[in-house]
Amino acid sequence: MDVVSTTANSAEVSVILRRQVPIRFEETARSWFGGLPQMPRGVRWPRALATGSALNFIAQVCCADLPEQLWAGRGPREGWLLLFVDKELEASSGPKDGFVQVLHIDELGPERRPPRKKGSDDGPVVIRRWPLDVVVQEVPARPPLPPEEKPWEWGWTPLPIKGEELYGASVDSEPLACWRIPEVRPQTWRDARQMIDNAFHDLARPGETLVEKRRAELDEIRANILRQGRDAAMSDSEWDELKAKLTSGVTKFWYKWRYQRAIEERSLETMLDAYVRSAAAQATIPPTILAELEPKLRNIGETPHRMGGPRDALQGYAEPDDGDLLFQIASDDAMGWMWADLGALFVFINPADLTVRRFARITAYLLGG
Structure with missing residues (x-):
């Protein structure tokens, strides 16, 4: 206490x-x-x-x-x-x-x-x-x-x-929700699947047919993610390859910029989930980003x-x-x-x-x- x-x-x-x-x-x-x-x-x-x-x-x-x-x-x-x-x-x-x-x-x-x-x-x-x-x-x-x-x-x-007195450590006054994360991508395969599923859910709306038309492909992508090991690290090249597959189709309600925006909005949530899940999951957050994140969490x-x-x-x-x-x-x-x-x-x-x-x-x- x-x-x-x-x-x-x-x-x-x-x-x-x-x-x-x-x-x-x-x-x-x-x-x-x-x-x-x-x-x-x-x-x-x-x-x-x-x-x-x-x-x-x-x-x-x-x-x-x-x-x-x-x-x-x-x-x-x-x-x-x-x-x-x-x-x-x-x-x-x-x-x-x-x-x-x-x-x-x-x-x-x-x-x-x-x-x-x-x-x-x-x-x-x-x-x-x-x-x-x-x-x-x-x-x-x-x-x-x-x-x-x-x-x-x-x-x-x-x-x-104030947070400085409560934690005895530095605090960043910028609200966490306003933070523009320097590196917007999942760090593990588990985070990639969660981010992708959430983005598709957020963008689903009446008239959107991309998800149904590409259901088999999406199921294959999810199955491949599960084969990697949920907490296995994901490289830049692996993320770029996966993102290219996901943004290859364009429909009336689905554009690359909208997909990227959904990914950005979800990336902070994904990072916070990794931060609290375990020491191993937290270790996947790049040290430079972690150093920015923790003072914001103390605000x-x-x-x-x-x-x-x-x-x-x-x-x-x-x-x-x-x-x-x-x-x-x-x-x-x-x-x-x-x-x-x-x-x-x-x-x-x-x-x-x-x-x-x-x-x-x-x-x-x-x-x-």
């Missing part, structure tokens, strides 16, 4: 959930964003109350790593807290009743894949798994309560923190991911009736999260419910940045 030194004079603390940069692959992650939850087989996968659709897994946090001062001592200090969200709600602000659920489990289980709809491949998207560190930050003392008719004037906020903007204490000030301050802050999940390019236009997801629970671990009674809403 790390501690960020502050000038706050308060017994209360907040916990910042810090993505590991660099990732310590030699350690077993105790908490993580994305990937798959580890929960006992008898625990049902949460579903949206309104639609019955399986929710997306967002985070699993080890409660043993949470400090005693968090939530004034309320809540569990054993087991794990799991956060599930209906990702269809990313773009809209306001309350999200029934579309966010929190589970507490006493022990780990096997990795669980999300359930699919019967007779369909549709289901929650599994995002990249990113190990987390728990970083404790003191918070300012609670100010006097505001007038009852103006709860938004309370003014209780965390102390500001947390103005709003970190956190648990406990006051929420960060987005469209106003925290209010006295909010309750205990279970989760604040910020927009994060590295995770592919965009909450309500560069905002954040906030999940609160009444202190009395947190004391008895009644996590079925939570309140969640999104606020734009």
